[in-house]
Amino acid sequence: MRLSEFRQAVADEFGPSxxxxxTGDLVxxxxxxxxxxxxxxxxxxxxxxxxxxxxxxDVPxxxxxGVGLPQPRQ
Structure with missing residues (x-):
């Protein structure tokens, strides 16, 4: 995972704000x-x-x- 993908996954899951x-407060x-x-x-x-x-x-x-990304093969 690249940092840009991390940022996009965070924004997709939690919203940008x-x-x-x-990411800044949750320990x-x-x-x-x-x-x-x-x-x-x-x-x-x-x-x-x-x-x-x-x-x-507690993200399912x-x-x-990430939204729109295929899940890795098992």
Missing amino acids: YGRVV LDEFSGHTAEQALAAGEDIRGVWLALCRAA QSRWY
Whole structure:
């Protein structure tokens, strides 16, 4: 996942305004209590941050792969 895809997935799931709030304020336990923005700035894997954000925000698993993107093969 590229950073631009992460940003688009956040905007698709939460809306552009609330998406900025979620990535900047929601603490991700999986990343030592950092927010998504802090984890990305620290160089963490973008897809890992996206999946942690989905889990923390109770996004249904069916929407973890972004709007309009095919789900990966199992």
